[in-house]
Amino acid sequence: MAELGDPFLLANLEGAAARLSAAIANREQIAVLGDYDVDGVSSTSLLVSLLRRFGLSPTFVVPRRMEDGYGLSRSAIDRALEEGIPNLFIALDCGTNSQEEENYLKSQGIDVIVIDHHREKEGAVESAILINPHVYPGTDDEAWRNLCTVGLVFKLAHGLLKRLRNENHPVAFRIKLRDYLDFVAMARWRIGCLCVVKID
Numbered sequence: 001m002a003e004l005g006d007p008f009l010l011a012n013l014e015g016a017a018a019r020l021s022a023a024i025a026n027r028e029q030i031a032v033l034g035d036y037d038v039d040g041v042s043s044t045s046l047l048v049s050l051l052r053r054f055g056l057s058p059t060f061v062v063p064r065r066m067e068d069g070y071g072l073s074r075s076a077i078d079r080a081l082e083e084g085i086p087n088l089f090i091a092l093d094c095g096t097n098s099q100e101e102e103n104y105l106k107s108q109g110i111d112v113i114v115i116d117h118h119r120e121k122e123g124a125v126e127s128a129i130l131i132n133p134h135v136y137p138g139t140d141d142e143a144w145r146n147l148c149t150v151g152l153v154f155k156l157a158h159g160l161l162k163r164l165r166n167e168n169h170p171v172a173f174r175i176k177l178r179d180y181l182d183f184v185a186m187a188r189w190r191i192g193c194l195c196v197v198k199i200d
Contacts, residue, residue, distance in 0.1 A: 004177070007159035010144055010152070011136035016113050016129045017159040019088065021167070023056070028087035030058040031080045033072065033094075035149075036065055038186060040093035042150040043115070046183040047092065050157050054171055059083050072098040072114075077105065086110060093149035095128070096135060097121045102128050115156065117148050131156065154184050 008014045023030055030051060034044030044060050051058050061080040063069070068076040071094040080089070088111045095102070095114035102125040105112050112128035124135045131152055133145045144155060157180060164172035 004158055005143060007155040007162065009138055009141045010131060010133060010155055010159075011138050011141070012129050012131050013156055013159050016115070016131055016156055017163045019111060019113060019129060020051075020156075020160050021163050023088050024051075024054045024164070024169075026087075027056070029084065030056060030088045030090060031086040032058050032060040032090045032092065033076060033080050034060065034062060034091075035071065035093035036062050037093070039117075039148045039150055042183045042186045043092040043153045046150060046153050046157065046180050047090065049183075050160075050175070050180065053175055059086070071095065072101045074101060074104065077101060081108075088113065090115070091128075092116070092153065094118070096124050096130065096132050099123060099125055102126075115149055115152050117146075117152065150184050150186075154180060 032044055032048055034040035041062060044062065048058050048060050059080065061076060063073060063076040072091050085108055089105050090113045091098070092115050094116060096116040096118050097120060102112055106127055112125070114125055114128045115131045117132065117134065120135050124130060124132070130136070133141055133147070137145065144151070147155070158177060161172050161175060161177065
């Protein structure tokens with residue numbers, strides 16, 4: 001981990017890591033919704049696998065393209081909530097522009113984290129913790145600006161482990177980030193969506 005660039009250079013990543021740390025400490029219920037393409041599925045697999053290592057049992061949903069359409073749709077959200085109202089809802093590879101859906105989740109008393117690489121179109125979500133370097137570019141995050149979502153989730157995993165190791169969480173010391181690089185490598189390469197992890 002020492003050879004990886006500072007994950008907290010990504011805007012809002014520190015807040016997301018703090019929220020996940022609290023969820024782990026309080027044994028909260030988390031629902032994860034990832035898009036149905038390889039980036040979304042890889043992102044979901046990485047995050048759910050990591051949270052399980054800390055003893056959580058997150059539920060997860062992948063939208064049904066023909067029924068739910070693209071992105072963070074209300075029908076996909078309703079399926080994600082069928083098992084109960086979670087404390088935290090995490091949208092992966094979608095959600096940047098989903099203000100109405102975010103407001104619906106917040107109205108249910110659910111905290112929301114959105115991790116996405118898509119461009120802002122009609123105004124980004126406002127009350128969610130949004131990790132998207134296109135919406136919130138930092139002065140020193142150029143190396144991460146074109147990561148696809150699974151790359152951003154990997155950076156969040158890095159930040160979460162750093163935070164928990166600083167708190168002497170025993171599980172955090174047993175987890176090796178390199179074990180999750182397969183998920184990053186699975187995400188497809190496409191123009192403007194560079195799934196690489198820069199080693200300083």
